[in-house]
Amino acid sequence: MAEKELSWRRKRALLGVAAAHLGVAAAGGLMFDWGSTTAGRAIAYYGELSGTNSPYSFFAPEIDAMPWATFEVNEGDGRTTTDTLETGASREADLRTRNLFSPFLQLEEGWQRPVAASMAGKILARHPDAEGVVMRVKSCALPTMEDYRKGARPGWLIEYEAEIAPRAKVDDSAQEEKEGTP
Amino acid sequence: VNLSSSAQRLLGRTRDAVDRFAFAPASAAPLAALRAGLAAVLLAQAASVAPAFLDFYSSRGILQDPVRGAFSDRGPLCLTWLVDAFSRIGAGETPVLAGVAIVYVLALLALLVGLGTRAAAAIAWLVHLMLMTTAHGTTYGLDQFALTLLFHLVWMPAGAAFSLDRRLGRAPADPSPMARFALRVLQLNLCIVYLISGISKAMGPQWWNGDAVWRSLMLPEFEQLDFSWLANHPWAPKAAGWAVLLVESGYPIFIWPRLTRRIWLAAAVALHLGIALFMGLHLFGAIMVVFNVAAFGAPATPAPGSAVARRWALRLLASLGAIVLAAELLAMVRAAAEKDNTTVPITDVTLVERPSPE
Numbered sequence: 194m195a196e197k198e199l200s201w202r203r204k205r206a207l208l209g210v211a212a213a214h215l216g217v218a219a220a221g222g223l224m225f226d227w228g229s230t231t232a233g234r235a236i237a238y239y240g241e242l243s244g245t246n247s248p249y250s251f252f253a254p255e256i257d258a259m260p261w262a263t264f265e266v267n268e269g270d271g272r273t274t275t276d277t278l279e280t281g282a283s284r285e286a287d288l289r290t291r292n293l294f295s296p297f298l299q300l301e302e303g304w305q306r307p308v309a310a311s312m313a314g315k316i317l318a319r320h321p322d323a324e325g326v327v328m329r330v331k332s333c334a335l336p337t338m339e340d341y342r343k344g345a346r347p348g349w350l351i352e353y354e355a356e357i358a359p360r361a362k363v364d365d366s367a368q369e370e371k372e373g374t375p
Numbered sequence: 376v377n378l379s380s381s382a383q384r385l386l387g388r389t390r391d392a393v394d395r396f397a398f399a400p401a402s403a404a405p406l407a408a409l410r411a412g413l414a415a416v417l418l419a420q421a422a423s424v425a426p427a428f429l430d431f432y433s434s435r436g437i438l439q440d441p442v443r444g445a446f447s448d449r450g451p452l453c454l455t456w457l458v459d460a461f462s463r464i465g466a467g468e469t470p471v472l473a474g475v476a477i478v479y480v481l482a483l484l485a486l487l488v489g490l491g492t493r494a495a496a497a498i499a500w501l502v503h504l505m506l507m508t509t510a511h512g513t514t515y516g517l518d519q520f521a522l523t524l525l526f527h528l529v530w531m532p533a534g535a536a537f538s539l540d541r542r543l544g545r546a547p548a549d550p551s552p553m554a555r556f557a558l559r560v561l562q563l564n565l566c567i568v569y570l571i572s573g574i575s576k577a578m579g580p581q582w583w584n585g586d587a588v589w590r591s592l593m594l595p596e597f598e599q600l601d602f603s604w605l606a607n608h609p610w611a612p613k614a615a616g617w618a619v620l621l622v623e624s625g626y627p628i629f630i631w632p633r634l635t636r637r638i639w640l641a642a643a644v645a646l647h648l649g650i651a652l653f654m655g656l657h658l659f660g661a662i663m664v665v666f667n668v669a670a671f672g673a674p675a676t677p678a679p680g681s682a683v684a685r686r687w688a689l690r691l692l693a694s695l696g697a698i699v700l701a702a703e704l705l706a707m708v709r710a711a712a713e714k715d716n717t718t719v720p721i722t723d724v725t726l727v728e729r730p731s732p733e
Contacts, residue, residue: 199552201390204398211397211560218523218564222571242504244522245564249571251516254579256590278437280430284655285423289431289513291596293438296446296512304445310726311439314719315430333596338589341606347593354729363725 218245258332260294260352264316265327269362276316276326294330298352305353313357325358401555403535405673407489409561410496410533412665413524414487417499420517420658421480431510432472434458435718438512442721446512452501454509478502486528489538492546496528517659520666523564531557555675562670566627569643573623582620585613597654622646630671643667 199207220227221240227233240246264276279287297308313326320326330353336345424431432454434440443455454475461471479502485495503525507514534540535549547553581587589612592602605612622642629635644664651660 199398201394204394204552207556208393208397211556211563214560215563215567219567219571222567243526244519244524245526247516247519247523248575249568250575251572252587252591253572253575253582254577255581256587256594258590258594259596261596278430280427282426283423285420285658286427286430288515288596288656289424289510290427290437292515293446293512300445304442306726306728307442307721308438308445309728310721310724311442311718312437313726314439314721314724315437317719317724318717333594335590335593337586338606338609338612341603347595356727356729357724359719360723360725 214243214245217243221246222249224248257295258335259291260298260330260332261291262294262312262328262330264313265329266316266320267324267326268320269322269324274320276319278312278315298330306355309353309355310357313355317357317359323359324362325356327354327356329354397556397559398552399555400550400552401558401675403532403549403551403554404537405558405561405669405675406528406531406533406535406554407537408673409524409531409665409669410489410492410528411487411537412669413521413528413662414483414499416658416661416665417503417521418480418483418487419661420521421476421483423658425476428476429469429472431513432506434468438510439718439721443509447508452505452508454505457505475502475505479506489534489540489546492534492538492540493529496525496533500525500529515659517656517662520659520662524662524666527557527561527564531561533557550676558670558675561666562630565666565670566630569623569626573620573626577620577624582616583613585609585611585616588612588615588619591654597656599653599655602653618642619646636671640667640671644672 217236217240227237227240237246262278264278266274266276268274278293279290281287293312297305300308309328313328316326317323329351331349331351334348334350336347430436434443434455438445440455454472457475458468458471462468479499482495482499482502485491486499500522503518503522507518507522532547532549532551532553534546535551535554538546540546541548576582576587579587581590589602589605589609591597592600592605592612622639623646626639626643629639644667647660647663647667649660650663651657
């Protein structure tokens with residue numbers, strides 16, 4: 194089964210399509226805004242479908258610390274434990290979970306609260322008797338090489354903090370308080 | 376008349392040069408390397424993500440249904456739409472998601488061995504896009520490159536070498552002009568990637584002063600080994616940073632001449648192996664090695680004795696496919712059996728934010 198020879202006309206058409214495709218890729222790399230016209234939106238959509246809308250600027254121009262969240266669980270029996278959304282099942286799965294926190298910090302306030310509640314919901318499900326959790330999203334503050342030589346060491350910057358409790362537990366304790374009030 | 380004939384000669388020579396560059400018949404072996412390599416990386420990714428599959432894609436996952444659109448405008452190409460459509464005939468969410476995962480894995484296996492290559496690429500591309508759209512906040516560079524490469528495989532003659540399609544006589548014989556054309560598009564796309572990546576790195580101070588390499592080795596999310604000793608040898612991360620800038624920014628120039636191609640290819644592969652080993656980004660490193668080797672490392676001109684090599688490669692791919700299929704199914708069954716996909720709904724919790732410390 195041999196492939197037919199290509200006519201010059203077909204070759205020209207293919208070159209045109211390839212140039213357009215690579216042009217979209219280059220524009221994606223330069224984060225070009227195609228605008229809100231019908232044609233602009235169509236090209237932007239093509240970029241999304243083909244993956245050519247990527248800025249390709251991985252680890253550029255700087256390497257920022259990836260935020261990370263810990264959940265301090267009040268177990269209800271006086272104990273406090275620390276849990277994370279990452280389960281350690283695989284490096285890839287954990288990396289993907291961790292990817293959520295960078296965009297989480299950029300979310301508008303209207304989204305941030307329910308997203309935090311949703312994340313905490315996973316932790317509370319793992320600790321069914323917990324009274325509540327404190328979610329902390331933090332980033333590593335890594336000193337420069339010069340500061341490291343002078344004795345500085347990495348630390349954590351807390352960028353978001355919230356207390357989340359199961360509504361049932363909150364209602365129970367409110368009831369207990371009410372009953373205890375003379 | 377002379378000017379016109381000179382212009383015509385020049386035009387003719389340009390046309391011939393373009394024709395040779397873009398359409399001189401070539402083997403589809405590099406495209407087959409891309410096909411099999413990409414499929415292998417994505418199968419490994421699928422196996423790695425399987426234990427957390429429902430956490431990422433289910434409405435009872437980390438992002439519950441009401442907030443799943445928080446990170447992007449998901450549009451029609453997301454799994455929620457599919458789940459809703461199937462719910463009308465009484466199918467639950469988990470079986471639909473499991474079905475999607477099985478279709479994805481089967482499409483990748485078909486790609487690996489080159490069976491129904493274009494259809495397999497189209498299905499894998501569509502499902503990959505849906506997975507990315509559904510859990511947009513969890514995606515990273517690997518997913519973006521995988522999407523681009525799967526899209527390329529839909530129209531490339533990647534089944535024309537080292538494939539069951541070829542063996543069954545369903546794919547055109549190579550060498551072909553389309554194989555050369557597809558390879559050129561792949562090569563130019565990779566050059567664009569490196570040029571932009573190199574320039575954007577050069578625009579910040581971190582890659583010039585060595586801080587970028589220091590941070591990539593020392594930040595806890597990437598740290599694989601203790602590299603704190605580098606603080607006493609700052610010239611080393613600085614030199615490594617400059618080398619990365621040189622390799623990436625110089626790639627579109629030095630990858631083309633025969634004299635420098637091997638050096639640049641080896642440097643790019645070493646860079647990505649370094650990212651895989653020392654930053655723990657194994658699959659991202661792997662996909663970039665596959666992209667490089669397919670674009671500039673695999674021979675596009677068939678060598679003598681390639682028929683025997685091809686037979687062996689085909690057998691190897693078929694065996695690899697069978698092993699990967701067995702491992703994937705085992706991982707999926709194990710994940711499904713072990714998974715306790717529970718969560719506390721957002722409506723059942725109260726949340727009080729604490730002010731962030733300055």
